[in-house]
Amino acid sequence: MSDTKEKLDVIEKAKELSLEYTKKAADMPAFPSDEAIAGLENLDGPTPKEGTAAVDVLDMLNEYAAPANVGTTTGRYFGFVTGNMLPAALGASWLMNAWNQNGAMFIGSPSAAKLESVAEKWIVDILGLPEGTAMGAVTGSTNAILCALTTARDYLLKKQGYDIHVKGFRGAPKVRLVMSEEIHAAVKESLSVVGFGSEEAELVPCDELGRIIPGEMPKLDKTCLVLVQAGNVNGGSFDPIGEVCDIAHKAGAWVHVDGAFGLWAAASPKQRDNVPGLEKADSWSCDAHKTLNSGYDCGLVFCRDRKAIADALTAGAPYLEFSDKRDGMLYTTEMSRRAYGVVLWSIVKSLGADGIAKMVDDMCDNTQYFGEELEKAGITVVLPPSFNQLMIKFGSDEETNAVLAAIQRSGTIWCGPSKWRGEAVIRISVSSYSTTKEDVDTAVEVIKRIADGISK
Ligand SMILES: Cc1ncc(COP(=O)(O)O)c(C=O)c1O
Numbered sequence: 001m002s003d004t005k006e007k008l009d010v011i012e013k014a015k016e017l018s019l020e021y022t023k024k025a026a027d028m029p030a031f032p033s034d035e036a037i038a039g040l041e042n043l044d045g046p047t048p049k050e051g052t053a054a055v056d057v058l059d060m061l062n063e064y065a066a067p068a069n070v071g072t073t074t075g076r077y078f079g080f081v082t083g084n085m086l087p088a089a090l091g092a093s094w095l096m097n098a099w100n101q102n103g104a105m106f107i108g109s110p111s112a113a114k115l116e117s118v119a120e121k122w123i124v125d126i127l128g129l130p131e132g133t134a135m136g137a138v139t140g141s142t143n144a145i146l147c148a149l150t151t152a153r154d155y156l157l158k159k160q161g162y163d164i165h166v167k168g169f170r171g172a173p174k175v176r177l178v179m180s181e182e183i184h185a186a187v188k189e190s191l192s193v194v195g196f197g198s199e200e201a202e203l204v205p206c207d208e209l210g211r212i213i214p215g216e217m218p219k220l221d222k223t224c225l226v227l228v229q230a231g232n233v234n235g236g237s238f239d240p241i242g243e244v245c246d247i248a249h250k251a252g253a254w255v256h257v258d259g260a261f262g263l264w265a266a267a268s269p270k271q272r273d274n275v276p277g278l279e280k281a282d283s284w285s286c287d288a289h290k291t292l293n294s295g296y297d298c299g300l301v302f303c304r305d306r307k308a309i310a311d312a313l314t315a316g317a318p319y320l321e322f323s324d325k326r327d328g329m330l331y332t333t334e335m336s337r338r339a340y341g342v343v344l345w346s347i348v349k350s351l352g353a354d355g356i357a358k359m360v361d362d363m364c365d366n367t368q369y370f371g372e373e374l375e376k377a378g379i380t381v382v383l384p385p386s387f388n389q390l391m392i393k394f395g396s397d398e399e400t401n402a403v404l405a406a407i408q409r410s411g412t413i414w415c416g417p418s419k420w421r422g423e424a425v426i427r428i429s430v431s432s433y434s435t436t437k438e439d440v441d442t443a444v445e446v447i448k449r450i451a452d453g454i455s456k
Helices: 004-024 034-044 052-070 089-098 111-126 142-161 187-194 241-251 262-267 305-311 340-376 395-409 436-456
Strands: 134-140 174-178 200-202 224-227 252-260 283-288 300-301 389-395 417-420 423-429
Touching: 034 052, 034 417, 052 174, 089 417, 111 134, 111 340, 134 283, 134 305, 142 187, 142 224, 142 252, 142 283, 142 300, 200 436, 224 241, 241 252, 262 283, 262 340, 300 305, 305 417, 340 389, 340 436, 395 417, 395 423, 395 436
Parallel strands: 174 200, 174 224, 224 252, 252 283
Antiparallel strands: 134 300, 283 300, 389 423, 417 423
């Protein structure tokens, strides 16, 4: 009983502090002050020998950690592609934590299993992927890519009569790796985990927007794993996925699409033109915690061949009892895992397909508006804004970096660095459902003021 009392007290405390935080969140700095960061030292110290009441622990978090938070819940944070957290996602996460369900198997949690299987059906439908496509929910895109690449590798080797699960990767026949020269670092990391070296990759040149040029692909065969992307991490451009799939499939190759934030273009009738032929690929990966604003953490892997992904990722043991319903662990590298379906189901139920499309459209419209206003202010927009991404630069790398440093210190908005074709750029992503045109106006004003001050 005392356990229940402590939990009730803690829920009340967390509710009180969350309400307080959320009421102020719209006005909080985009990046914490040096003073707030210094305050984090209050959370350090020798290993505590004695415990502290859980409610007091929450008070400490509120006092010292919260002021050093980054303003991802404002509409003025344009760093990385961080996303905000939708109301339904926040509420469902609270419940999910109170429920403490294990999403591994139906037998471990029928509710988690059902919600995940319905979320799979709805999201596959919303993204226009082939009916019956399997979806696995994991921590993020890097892990989702890992799941897809493991599946592709195993499948391509099996077609050559080689079972890597039995024989191992030493002595395995070759799997050729054909990928965009612009492929994201997360894909490269996952490739090394599944046994590929960077020198093995056959890199395909890209056009001026960073899109793979299909005509430049080497001659493919049935040993090829082809990697393309929906949403270049810098400029937001989309590879011509359908065209690549047509060529690859004639040769019997496997195509994976990394669409960490850009796959959600498929959810909007207005943005779907960015991804013609998306449904032709063999596997896809994306984040719910980016464009879908699910909050952390949630990455998704999709595979058109349900058996192939389950064969690659299933761990079997006598104590594991699979069902004829949903056993989420079959489609991931994990066993015990969060009940991701609780949040995913709640988002789709709360916004509906139309609401998700509108959220994506709003981000894209705000990005276009951002680009137009920056250009009106005389600032160089490096490429035409695409989806929710744009890049700006100033007279020299030094000037660009100086403007960026001042933006990051401003506390009003936050943007990150990158490089495009060897030059320093400031990378701007509009990935919060709560960003408004007024937030964009504020951002343009801050950037212009800083740039004018620096170029004087
Ligand atoms: C195109 C692309 N792929 C993969 C990733 C990795 O995603 P995550 O950080 O969720 O692992 C990112 C992250 O920014 C990305 O933009």
